[in-house]
Amino acid sequence: MTDKEPAGVATRRAAMRLLDAVLRQGVPLEAALANAAAGLERADDRAFARAIASEVLRRLPDLDALIDAHTAKRLPGDAKARFALRIALVQARALGTPGHAAIATVLPLMDGGPRRLVHGVFGAAMRADARLPDPPSLPKAVEKRWRKAWKQEMVDAARAAIAAPPPVDLSLRDPAATAEWAEKLGGASLAPGHVRLPRGAAVAELPGFADGQWWVQDIAASLPARVLGQGEGRSALDLCAAPGGKTMQLAAAGWKVTATDMSGPRLERLRENLERTGLAADVRQADVMAETPEPIYDAVLLDAPCSATGIFRRHPDVLHRATDRAIAGLAEQQAAMLRQAAGWVKPGGVLVYAVCSLEPAEGEAVADGFAAEREFTRDPIRPEELPEGITAGGAGRVRVLPGTMAGEGGADGFFVARFRKG
Ligand SMILES: C[S@@+](CC[C@H](N)C(=O)[O-])C[C@H]1O[C@@H](n2cnc3c(N)ncnc32)[C@H](O)[C@@H]1O
Structure with a gap:
């Protein structure tokens, strides 16, 4: 200056x-x-x-x-x-x-x-007193892609969703205390273990943050771990785990968790999160694609790297970076990771694949390709496993689109599919 x-x-x-x-x-x-x-x-x-x-x-x-x-x-x-x-x-x-x-x-x-x-x-x-329209327009390429994939209604819901920053969702370490935390924090709960606060809430200053009673996690992002249910001491491998939102959910639900990610700085955040919440996991730095799949686990969660277009409300930059070419490359990477992840699953065990993307090339198409492999069957997600307002679609997979829970402040875009081995 x-x-x-x-x-x-x-x-x-x-x-x-x-x-x-x-x-x-x-x-x-x-x-x-x-x-x-x-x-x-x-x-x-x-x-x-x-x-x-x-x-x-x-x-x-x-x-x-x-x-x-x-x-x-x-x-x-x-x-x-x-x-x-x-x-x-x-x-x-x-x-x-x-x-x-x-x-x-x-x-x-x-x-x-x-x-x-x-x-x-x-x-x-x-x-000329020129004004910006409300709700804002999406980039033309995104509108075209989403209209083709999901129809105009979804595009309209996405425009409404980007108009204002979304509320802040928390996941609780102790779901049994949901009502208590909702009251203490002045929020509303949309599911056990979840509290929603108004947008802009200064989370680090709220009760329960410093002593790790909860962490920030959109309700849609909580679904992949929710559909693994209670661990009861069984083993889970959380691949691509950092910064650890799902690792913490799994540990809090009684799973014996191994959490891996290739990014050192992101794993550092995962370790800090575990320390703050007092939850335990075996944390390792590893590239999914460079590892030998052993030992094997009762459950494997692959929250794969993706275009992240589902988090456009908080991160509008994703809309400008997710080109068709980038999406195709990421989809290929996810398919390879999913095949690799399958090797870590015990016979009779469960594999969950999730992406925070609104692109069917990354969610549905990757899951369809994988379902064609013989040793796994689709394991449809049942309505009672999901928060009210979120439904499982064809083949029991969950696709969260803009417009979901709109009256309550919406949810991030997400895709979740569950498979069982053998
Ligand atoms: C969607 S984020 C994971 C979010 C995390 N599951 C959570 O709930 O907090 C994807 C993660 O994949 C990791 N990643 C990307 N490629 C990887 C690879 N080949 N092996 C291991 N981790 C990878 C990134 O470092 C990033 O942390």
Whole structure:
């Protein structure tokens, strides 16, 4: 920052770096934060840079339409002037920043001609009183893909779901105490072991966080471990386990858990989570594909790496990174991992495959391909195993789409299938 730079410019510069990382380099927003916000000392400035970038990603198609409606000559998608305009307009039209502050803090990021252009386009949009639509539009490619896979109704529900940040869900270490925790935290429970808090709840300050009575986990993300039921001392292998939401559920449900993941930093978070909650698991760093499948377990859970389009409400960057090609590559990786995971299952044991994706190529198609293998049969998930409002579809698999539990604040997109060996 130079001495003459107006206050707030560094925050917008960090927001611009974040958007560049997501949109031009395909990096997840969370992973880009440390670098992009390195120059910002204050936590609230870092949080604001993230909020600006997040809101731009939530409303990108509409911001671009607004920019295009006020420029004589179309700006390239990756032009710095377009990035600056997105940042200025999202503040003025969605984040409540006064127009003069929104533009004054982005102009220093531009030089010469583009600076005049940004000033001119912003001024024209403001004079025309141009607004962003609510609910926001999804990126065209995503709308097209989801309409084809799930029909227009799902696209409409997804647009409604991205309009506002979702509530905060907690999973409890002791499901028997659900009513007690719901009351103590001022939340509502939608299933045993679950409490839903209003959006924006400052979780680290709430009772029960420090002593590990609960952890943050969307209700949809709690399904894969729920459908494994009570462990009663039996063994479970949690593959791709970090940061450990499902490991903790399994340990709390009485499973003797082995948790593996290939990422050292993510396993560190898993260990911290176990320590905070006082739950136990044997934790190992391992690549699923490089391991020999032994010993064998009563249950194996594969929460596979995926496009993560199911978590678009909290992480709108996923919508801009999940290309058809990326999805196809991830689906192939999941199919290979599932075949590998099968080797760890005891005869008569259970295998659960899950992804937080809204792409049938990753959920249904991978499960169908696997079901064709002889030694496993489909093990349909029964209604009584699921929270009210979530249903199992064809072949007893669970597909959570936007619109599920809409009246209660919705749920992340998820797919869960269960198989039995032999
Ligand atoms: C969807 S996340 C898992 C979330 C976790 N199950 C939970 O509930 O908190 C996918 C995980 O897969 C891990 N991963 C990706 N490829 C892997 C591989 N080949 N072997 C092991 N872990 C892998 C990633 O490090 C990431 O932590």
